[in-house]
């Protein structure tokens with residue numbers, strides 16, 4: 622896997638082996654192993670999945686089936702911070718789409734993508750359960766309401 626600068630990303634296979642060992646080399650622990658790898662590396666690198674396949678004697682194709690079935694897993698590198706912009710009805714009428722558009726231009730990514738420097742992953746969601754405060758944005762589970770471009774700039778400064 623290449624990062625945004627076209628460099629090969631280094632995968633800590635020692636850490637992967639330790640995770641597999643912690644789970645006792647149990648095939649039944651596959652999801653737990655993948656969760657731990659994702660928690661450590663922020664995504665599931667191919668090299669790590671190959672190591673899991675070898676260590677557990679599971680076909681790599683089966684591991685990919687599991688990894689792609691669960692939305693919590695990512696096969697692409699994720700940013701250190703995840704920004705979610707709400708496009709639910711209440712936020713939409715209050716300018717949610719404009720907020721998303723502003724962030725796409727500001728970060729030079731589309732929704733679902735990660736910035737080249739791996740700082741941010743931008744996503745859109747349907748309702749964050751705080752409709753009265755729309756438009757809503759969440760960064761790493763911290764909620765920001767009634768946002769606008771000016772507010773976004775001061776919020777992003779905290780995460781640079």
Ligand code: FES
Pocket residue numbers: 707708709710711712713747748749750751752753755757
């Ligand atoms: S529609 Fe955005 S929080 Fe509910």
